[in-house]
Amino acid sequence: MSRAVEYETFGGPDVLEVRDVPEPHAGAGQVRIRVTVAGLNPMDWRIAAQPETAARFGLTPPAGFGYDFAGTVDEVGAGVAGFAIGDRVFGGALARAVADFVxxxxxxxxxxxxxxxxxxxxxEVAATIPIAGSTAVAALAATGVRSGDTVLVGGAAGGVGIFALQLAKLAGARVIGTASASTFDFLHRLGAEPVAYGDGLAERVRSGGVTAAIDLIGTEVAEAALALGVPAERIATIAAGPNPPGGVRATGGVNGGPDAVPRILDAIVAGELTVPIAASFPIEKIQDAVAYQATGHVHGKVVVTL
Structure with a gap:
């Protein structure tokens, strides 16, 4: 037997259970990965909590949990080329990642x-890359961020924000990131200029010369950018649904393209991009891990160890 996080009904973190399940094995054309770390994303708990979100991914309970993982190949099926037992790997497995084996x-x-x-x-770092990294790449591509821009990033301290702001800096842009006051020092260390979120945001950044905006939380930053005269085609959202306000662009990790993950990986290897790990929880504490991430006040990424 092996362990996997599963849920029987939609709901909050309390519906998640660590269960003993039959140990899976690699068949022909497959590899099995012994998972060591799973990275959490807001998408994970929204799928488990919201039927409409789950439906977008073709999922219904009972289901597994999580997408991002890292570990080691420990079984290789017949006909597989390019991977061998002992290879360290990472990637995505929709609704299956928080488990001993993928x-x-x-x-x-x-x-x-x-x-x-x-x-x-x-x-730990590899397990944070697929969703957040791809989403950040997609957001920058959607807004055409380039050298000389001043980019307003909403939710800059979160899991996607840490990638987006650093990629924007690497592109030669200046970054203003919305956050709570307790997060300002954290954003300074990553190279962003922090600004308080909430009412009056547009006035607080009016003198900053914002030329593009990425809203990773909802619509507040998108609406502020529109109020500042930023063209809608230079504003992107990832959490405002398919029809964001003012014709701004909705995007997500699926739009990152095949080069998104390698691009992030290259920047990490080169020392140009860092991935702050906000917290690490053992699989037995999966409910605590998800509850912590769902607060929306996490500085960096949350991972689960197996």
């Missing part, structure tokens, strides 16, 4: 994916 076909098919973990990159 089995994936090679090559993988969307939305799942599998990548090699290079030397010098820990499993």
């Amino acid at each position: 089995v994936l076909p090679v090559p993988t098919s969307l939305p799942d994916g599998l990548f090699r973990t290079p030397d010098g990159v820990s499993d």
Whole structure:
């Protein structure tokens, strides 16, 4: 037997259970990964809590939990080329990642994916990359961020925000990030200029010369950017639904493209991008991990160890 996090009904963190399940094995054309770390994303708990979100991914309870993972290949099925037992890997397995084992076909098919973990990159860091990294790349592409821009990033200290603000800096842009006052020092260390979120945001950044905006929370930053005269095509949202205000662009990790994860990985290996781990929980504390992430006040990424 092996362990996996599953849920029987939609709900909050309390519906998540660590269960003993039959141990899966790699068949022909598949590899099995012994998972060591799973990275959490807001998408994970929203799928488990919201029927309408789950339906977008073709999921209904009972279901597994989580997408991002890192670990080591420990079984290789017949006909597999390019992976061997002992290879360190990371990737995505929709609604299956928080488990002792993940089995994936090679090559993988969307939305799942599998990548090699290079030397010098820990499993904790690798497990944070697929969703957040791809989403950040998609948001920057949607807004056309380039050298000389001043980018307003809403939710800059969160799991996607830490990637987006650093990628924008690497592109030569100035970054203003919305946050609570307790987060200001954290954002300064990542190279962003913090500003308090909430009523009056547009006035607080009016003199900043904002030329593009990425809203990672809802619509507040998108609406402030529109009020400042930023063109709608230079504003992106990831959490405002398919029809965000004012014709701004809705995007997400699926729009990151095939080069998104390698781009993030290259920047990490080069020391150009860091991934702050806000907290690490053992799998037995999965409910606590999800509750902590769902507060919306996490500085960096949350991971679960197995």
